[in-house]
Amino acid sequence: MLGVMxxxxxxxxxxxxxxxxxxxxxxxxxxxxxxxEHGYYMRQDPFGAAGDFTTAPEISQMFGELIGAWVADVWxxxxxxxSFVLMECGxxxxxxxADALRATKKVDGFHEALEVHFLETSPVLRKAQGKxxxxxxxxxxxxxxxxxxxxxxxxxxxxxxxALPMRQLQKxxxxxxxxxxxxxxxxxxxxxxxxxxxxxxDISGAREGHIFEFSPAQVSFVEDITQRxxxxxxxxxxxxxxxxxxxxxxxxxxIYKHDLVPILEHVGDADLSAxxxxxxxxxxxxxxxxxxxxxxxxxxxxxxxxIEQRAALLIQNSDKDQKEAIEKALHRLTESDQMGSxxxxxxxxxxxxxxxxxx
Ligand code: SAH
Numbered sequence: 001m002l003g004v005m006x007x008x009x010x011x012x013x014x015x016x017x018x019x020x021x022x023x024x025x026x027x028x029x030x031x032x033x034x035x036x037e038h039g040y041y042m043r044q045d046p047f048g049a050a051g052d053f054t055t056a057p058e059i060s061q062m063f064g065e066l067i068g069a070w071v072a073d074v075w076x077x078x079x080x081x082x083s084f085v086l087m088e089c090g091x092x093x094x095x096x097x098a099d100a101l102r103a104t105k106k107v108d109g110f111h112e113a114l115e116v117h118f119l120e121t122s123p124v125l126r127k128a129q130g131k132x133x134x135x136x137x138x139x140x141x142x143x144x145x146x147x148x149x150x151x152x153x154x155x156x157x158x159x160x161x162x163a164l165p166m167r168q169l170q171k172x173x174x175x176x177x178x179x180x181x182x183x184x185x186x187x188x189x190x191x192x193x194x195x196x197x198x199x200x201x202d203i204s205g206a207r208e209g210h211i212f213e214f215s216p217a218q219v220s221f222v223e224d225i226t227q228r229x230x231x232x233x234x235x236x237x238x239x240x241x242x243x244x245x246x247x248x249x250x251x252x253x254x255i256y257k258h259d260l261v262p263i264l265e266h267v268g269d270a271d272l273s274a275x276x277x278x279x280x281x282x283x284x285x286x287x288x289x290x291x292x293x294x295x296x297x298x299x300x301x302x303x304x305x306x307i308e309q310r311a312a313l314l315i316q317n318s319d320k321d322q323k324e325a326i327e328k329a330l331h332r333l334t335e336s337d338q339m340g341s342x343x344x345x346x347x348x349x350x351x352x353x354x355x356x357x358x359x
Contacts, residue, residue, distance in 0.1 A: 006268025009038035013267070014183060022182035022191050025252065026165035026217065029272050033163060034121060040271060041122040041163070047093055052271050053255050055159050056239070056298075056339065057096035060329035062314070063158075064099025066305040067237070070357055071100060071154050072107045074235045077354050080109060081152050084234070087117040087141075089157035092125060094118075094132030096158055101136060115139070117147060119160075144224050153234035155225055161281070162240050162273040166215035168252065169195055171206045179211070181264070188264040202246040202279070211250040213274055222284045226348065230288065235349040235356055241342045242276030244295055251275035278344050285348045293347030293359040299340025301358040302333055 013031060017023060033040045046052045056063040071086060078084070088097050097116065104110050116138040120126050126140055141147055168179040170192060178195040181188055203212050225236050243249075254263045256270035263272070278295040286292045294301075311330045315323050334340040347356045 003269045005043055006038065006040075009035060009268040010188075012038065013188075014186065017181070017183050022180035022193060024167050024178055024180055024193075026167040026215070028181045029165040030217075032268055032272055033165075036121075038268065039122075040268060041125065043124065045093065045124055045128060046271055052257055054258075055092060056333055056343070057099065057158060058093070059332055060326070061099045062307055062310050062326075062329065063302075063333060064096040065103035065310065066302060066307055067096060067156060067158075068100025068103040070237065070305060071156065072104045072110050073357050074154055074349075074354060075110060075113065077356075078152055078234065081113060082109075083113055083115065084152040084154065085117055085148055085232075086114045087119060087147060087153065087155045089119045089155065090160035090163060091118050091120060091129050092159075094129035096156075097129070097136075097138075098132040101133065111136075115148075115151070117141060119144070119147075144228065147228065149228070149232060151232060153229055153232045155229070155234070155236035157237070158239045159273075160240070161215075161218050161221070161238055161276045162242070164215060164217040164221060166213050166218070166252065166274045168250070169199065169212045169214070171208050171210045171212075171248075173208060176212070188267060190264070200246050200280075203248045206248040210248045212248045213251060213277070214280070215274070215277070218276060219280055219284045222281050222348075223288065226285045226288045226290050226350075229290065229348065229350045233350060235347060235354055237345065237347050237356070238276075238281070239298060239301075239343060239345045240276040240278075241339075242278050242344055244344060245279040246277050249275075276344070278346050281346055290348045290350050291354070293349065293356050295344040295346040296359055297336075297341050298343035298345055299334035299336065301345040304358040307334060 047058050091097055116133060116136040118129055118138050118140050120140055121142055169176045170179055176195050176199055177192040180191050180193045182191045229236060252274040254261050254266060254270040254272055256266045261270055282292045311326050314326050332338045347359055
């Protein structure tokens, strides 16, 4: 069943294709997710059992609590500046930040020093974030341009990069071609268009039919953050699912009510996302002189930060049902058959010699 709300988005995309010809997947994804009026994230809260998917902070309070401890530790390593910007990219319902703030209440001077900033385009989610983090009067931004430039900066983002547009190439007999989206009898369909750009060395061994995904939007976002941190000093932490190194393979997926669905069948109603290339992120940052920490697997990172001890402590004060829920959440966040290996964590820093925890 296709939603009525997303109908406008589909007809808008189809008109663009009729007018301008097939479009690359990046342009398609940007509009499906982020169209100011009709985009997937603009219209709804996609999280939780009633939504389309669940994220780590929504699984357990432990996730945000440990990220909070990570931030407080970095702040102390930075010399505990009196005032700094803590910016979260794509905060969803604001759960991670709320848990992070609660867990760090007792860190001397930390709450007085931090200014909460959110990078978020969705009006629906901004509202939820405002409710979750009322006491800290967050400041929202549509882009990085409006972020204060006169303070040290700590940036965090969970499952943010994977929502930025990516493109796909396919190896053909004649070389690499770009996968595009066109129309076949008024239905969306995939096609191929000539591609004149270069491809990284890492995929030179790809065979005919192989897909390669790349995201200029992710790379330029990380470069912009890098520039900010270089100018203002500080650190960044990104957590997402993806690969340690640049490689061929297809990961673009559409998720609708917790199920994978064909990408072109629920356009506007399903979330679209793709693996983050952590190798490319690290290269983009280190190429500009940043220290890169990791990437490491999420399970290892959370264990380093003490998630098992935190779970044990929570269990002490719990009844049987709560105990089971905590154990289940711990498993889900850290084990390899769940999110523990698929999800990776990368840290970036510049300025003072920082050794962020967890790597
Ligand atoms: N971090 C949250 C939500 C992840 S979903 C969690 O872990 O639960 C992706 C988030 O990024 C949503 O809040 C979405 O509205 C936001 N987002 C997606 N694309 C964006 C963009 N280009 N600019 C700002 N926010 C964006």
